[in-house]
Amino acid sequence: MTSKSEARPHDDTPAATHAFLQDARTVDVALWLSGLKPDARERHLAALAPARRATVFGNLPLNMQVKLARKMPSADLARIVTAMDADDRVDLFNRLSEDDQTGLVAQLAPEHGEDIRRLSSHPEECAGAxxxxxxxxxxxxxxxxxxxxxxxxxxxxxxxxxxxxxxxxxxxxxxxxxxxxxxxxxxxxxxxxxxxxxxxxxxxxxxxxxxxxxxxxxxxxxxxxxxxxxxxxxxxxxxxxxxxxxAEATEDFQKISHVLPFKQSMREAGIGVLYSRRIVWLALLVFGNLFSGAGIAYFEEMILAYVSLVFFLPLLIDSSGNAGSQSATLMVRALATGDVEMKHWRSLIVRELSVAAALGATMAAVVFPLGAWRGGADVALTVGLTMFVVVLIGSLVGMSLPFLLSRLRLDPATASGPLVTTISDATGVLIYFSIATLILSP
Amino acid sequence: MTSKSEARPHDDTPAATHAFLQDARTVDVALWLSGLKPDARERHLAALAPARRATVFGNLPLNMQVKLARKMPSADLARIVTAMDADDRVDLFNRLSEDDQTGLVAQLAPEHGEDIRRLSSHPEECAGAxxxxxxxxxxxxxxxxxxxxxxxxxxxxxxxxxxxxxxxxxxxxxxxxxxxxxxxxxxxxxxxxxxxxxxxxxxxxxxxxxxxxxxxxxxxxxxxxxxxxxxxxxxxxxxxxxxxxxAEATEDFQKISHVLPFKQSMREAGIGVLYSRRIVWLALLVFGNLFSGAGIAYFEEMILAYVSLVFFLPLLIDSSGNAGSQSATLMVRALATGDVEMKHWRSLIVRELSVAAALGATMAAVVFPLGAWRGGADVALTVGLTMFVVVLIGSLVGMSLPFLLSRLRLDPATASGPLVTTISDATGVLIYFSIATLILSP
The missing domain is CATH 3.10.580.10 (CBS-domain)
Known part of the structure; x- marks a missing residue:
């Protein structure tokens, strides 16, 4: 097969489009077709020779395959499906309605029908699938x-x-x-x-x-x-x-940024999908925040007496959360790639203790002069001490949670992010105002 | 080659260890050796037949190869290096000191020496490397x-x-x-x-x-x-x-969680490496936080008059930051996998506007009753309106930054996370207290 290296037609003329459809790599043809309007896509696809059409079709995103398959006469679909790779064939089959599945199998040669039924019977996300x-x-x-x-x-x-x-x-x-x-x-x-x-x-x-x-x-x-x-x-x-x-890495990216996983391409995902996948953790985190809010309410007197403390509240909470999400993300990824296993948790926590103490001390040193500038020596001490403690706790929580969730047979990626945020917020507020009470109360 | 499927010796006896070293897959032998103390590792490695030793050696983590290579007589090293795959050979060569490199090349057959020099001359992270x-x-x-x-x-x-x-x-x-x-x-x-x-x-x-x-x-x-x-x-x-x-996905995980990328395994990375890779953004974010702190200082009067506003501050800032990090992470990943390209930015921003408006409206509805409970109708209105605006802004900033950074030929993964945090914090505070001033001021 001779294949040109262009990934799209030379120009907009019918001749260039024709040449591209005939000669380009099937992957590139599929990629180009997937950027077109549905009716143009259908028309170009129908014009391809049967074997080439099947290969191009198999390289389209699964959602598009399903939409095209629904509109196609089942005899045409059967011809395409027969020429597809066995695994791609099953992916498509699994997305069809039961009626369409039955209609398709009836049109296939018996051995292909059996093969497709057998392969599609395996649970998702497993070797069988x-x-x-x-x-x-x-x-x-x-x-x-x-x-x-x-x-x-x-x-x-x-x-x-x-x-x-x-x-x-x-x-x-x-x-x-x-x-x-x-x-x-x-x-x-x-x-x-x-x-x-x-x-x-x-x-x-x-x-x-x-x-x-x-x-x-x-x-x-x-x-x-x-x-x-x-x-x-x-x-x-x-x-x-x-x-x-x-795909698994993409799923983990979604999970650690508080998005429920979805399989669509970012380009194709609709408003409804994105909304529903993102709102869940955002809204649940509101309730997590009630804990830190309650802490703030409890210390209302203290805040009225030392309003400059509020100046440092976002900073302290962010720093704790950032340190926690650093540890959590590093661990989630290391567990996912197999770099780290459950049995390593003890030595990793010990090391994290040292790293977190060094981070906390540095951050305390950075924030101390700011505290002195805004509120004098006592506020500086309060803010510095709090920074040390919350960075330490944030890091340890961030490192431990993925192990703990794995232990409980839960997915470490799903819950680590939101839990780290909630825990570091709530403990941050409590620790901040408790230390303030100790140091600043007359 | 007959290979057993055990990934470690049956038991601790010398016979079992010997059988494992002789018969197991070289990848498994290397994995097992990498968990041992350095002297045990060296001893077992030295006991292997030359060809097998070279393959096992090539499967060890690069850091260990370098440490072993430094201690080895250069004739021994040359024998191993000659039997390694050309690309693994170069990775090791690039990590040796200039003296060790010269010593090694002197021991190699001329064609291997030239090959290694040629391959090692290409810049890192490119096809040539x-x-x-x-x-x-x-x-x-x-x-x-x-x-x-x-x-x-x-x-x-x-x-x-x-x-x-x-x-x-x-x-x-x-x-x-x-x-x-x-x-x-x-x-x-x-x-x-x-x-x-x-x-x-x-x-x-x-x-x-x-x-x-x-x-x-x-x-x-x-x-x-x-x-x-x-x-x-x-x-x-x-x-x-x-x-x-x-490795690139791992690097992006590090970057979006505010960690400067490092190549070591999480198990092997030392305290110094982890500290230095994590402290930079943590400390820089303190200075980003000065903006939100300045905002808070500016509105001190307002806070003293309505201290219940402080209750919602962490919640609003977190929600804006969370919405922003959702968008930013989804975009960074989509750009990295090639799912989304620069040219798509316009349609994605338009869609994001709808998604963010829906998210903001929902979050406003969730937080409104909390505001009413804590501070009455005016506070509820203030908090609800602020939530809508900050979620909208957070999302749009999160989605736009990766494109903007790509446009400026900067790595979208490196700066998106910290910038989203800083921008959503600072704008969050300003918007919150500005809306409060409008609604609550007599």
Whole structure:
């Protein structure tokens, strides 16, 4: 296939558009189509040759695939779906209504219908849901020559033949072999002599994030997925695993900034989606704030006597919250990448104590002259001491919460951010005015 | 190679340790060794067979490699370095002192010495710095049969032979071909007929994040790197690109939580590193806070007259900051993944205006009864109105800043977080007490 490197038509002429649609990389065509108005997209897509149309269609964002699929006659859809990769096919299938699913399966060849039903039966976010059934399989009794012949027959359907999997008579995974090794070997070498036995594998219910971590750790092209009996049922390829890791990181970004996770692209997400994903924590944090508000109400007398204390309130609360969110984010990310595990919590807390004390001391030194300037020595002492304590507490809370939430089998990313904010606010107010009472009260 | 799936020795006996060191996957051995005390690590490493020692060594964290390398006789180090992948070799080389570099190059075979010098000359964080010179190359005049024979000769050194690159007489990249295609073709087919011409490629100075995005977009195994004249100089493989994307995401997590980026693992980073990376923004934010403090000082009279206003101050400032950090984080991430580009800013700001207005209205409705409870109708109106305005402003600032910083060729992730905090604090205080003055002043 000859492919040009332009990612859009040269100019607006029909000829340039036609040339682009015919010759450009299918990924680029899909990307360009996804920026067009729906009817232009449909028209250009319909004009493509069937095989190319299927590939371009498979590269469109899932939401668009679903919208297009709903409008399409089911025979047309079946032709496209048949030509798609098995895993992309299932992603689309899972988003269709039950009626559309039934209509589609009726139009598919029986083996594709069964495959799609089987793949779509696995729970989301697990190996079973992101695997593909397009893998190359060899039998344990084959020679290198048999194996290459078998791969030639499977080459068209399989996502990769660079690594193929060897199964026993019960389809249990026995090993894997590189195309590399088959080609370099003498033709009559048994594949069992060339294979790596006990290859790294995952089970159907392995979390997709762990699948991604395994592929990254062992630098794999693909990882085999086995069922409870050890039978090979699919593979997850490196590109899909990389997509999963990207999506999981995006989800963690959303969570630590107090946004409920959503899967749409930021460009496509509607006002309703963004509103509903953002309002929940914003509103809940109002109630968290009642604690700090109550603290302030309790110390009303003190505030009236020393109104300059209010000057430092946002600063102290922000500093505590910032220190806490630093620790929490570092920990959430380290847990997500596997850099840190539960068992490390003790040594990390000890280290955090030193880091936080140093941060708190520095911040106290920075804020002390400001306190002296605004309110004299007593206020300076109050503000400096408070700063030290709240930065220390904020950091320790920020570091501990992700571990604690993991321990309770909750997602550390979801709740760490809001809880750190609420806890550092409430303790900040209490500590500030308590210290003020101690130092400033006559 | 037979490999067991245990990631650590069965038990503490020397026999179990020996079996693990001999048979386990090199990645797992390296991972296990990296958890040991330095002298135990050195001892076990020294006991490994040379080839295996080199692979295990290459899988250790870079910091440990450097420490081990410093202690090792340079002849031993040269043996290990020769057996390492070209890109891992350069990463290590770049971290050595100039004396150690010279000592090492003197011990290497001339072609390795030149290769290492050439690879290490490229600026960091670019394609040139993460590429490897271990790629399979074919000449344009070859047939499929010639090509397979050439690949057999190169198979040992190349990181992948599944995709090989075809160059002209000047070593300019002409196309790429899959092993797949070579095997399925008739032996006398010219490779130029089988190749994909004008393959996706990057240049030496392409940013590593863009390299990762290209590999992900086109689902590549590897991407060729060319110099300014279009000559093939290396490839970046999918596993290294995935590592880069992970590292870049981690860096963005650090930046948005006000931490200057650092590359060490969270487990290994020392107190000094963590302190220095965290204190900078914490301390700078104190000065940002002077603005809100000045605002509070200006409105001291108002506060003394209506002390219940202080009750809502943390809540209003937090809500504005939270709404701002939601928008900023979503934008920073969308810009980093390529989901959103500069050209989309206009439509996104318009949408954000609606989302922010809805968020602000909801938050105002939530806080209104609290205001009525604490201070009556006027305070309720003041607090509700302020909440609407500060959430709106926070969101718009959060969404606009990443675009603005990108426009100014600054990193949107670095400054968005702290700026959002400072701006939403300062404007929050001013707006709150200005509205209070309007509504509450007699």
């Amino acid at each position: 992101i695997m593909t059934s397009d893998y190359a399989v060899l039998e344990a009794g084959m020679t290198a020559e048999d194996a290459i012949a078998a791969l030639r027959r499977q080459a068209h359907g399989a996502e990769t033949i660079y690594r193929s999997y060897i199964v026993d008579a019960d389809h249990r995974l026995a090993g894997s072999v590189r195309l590399h090794a088959l080609i370099l070997a003498a033709p009559d070498t048994p594949v069992t002599q060339l294979m790596e036995s006990a290859p790294v594998s995952v089970t159907l219910d392995t979390d997709q994030e762990d699948v991604g971590k395994m592929i990254a750790r062992y630098d794999l092209l693909a990882i085999p997925v086995v069922d409870a009996e050890g039978r090979l049922v699919g593979i997850v390829t490196h590109d899909d695993a990389a997509d999963v890791m990207q | 993460i590429m490897t010179s271990d790629y399979a190359v074919l000449e344009a005049g070859m047939t499929a049969e010639d090509a397979i024979a050439a690949l057999r000769r190169q198979a040992h050194g190349a990181e992948t032979i599944y995709r090989s690159y075809i160059v002209d007489a000047d070593h300019r990249l002409a196309g790429s071909v899959r092993l797949h295609a070579l095997i399925l073709a008739a032996p006398d087919t010219p490779v130029t007929q089988l190749m994909e011409s004008a393959p996706v490629s990057v240049t030496l100075d392409t940013d590593q994040e863009d390299v990762g995005k290209m590999i992900a977009r086109y689902d590549l195994l590897a991407i060729p790197v060319v110099d300014a004249e279009g000559r093939l100089v290396g490839i970046v493989t999918h596993d290294d690109a995935a590592d880069v994307m992970q």
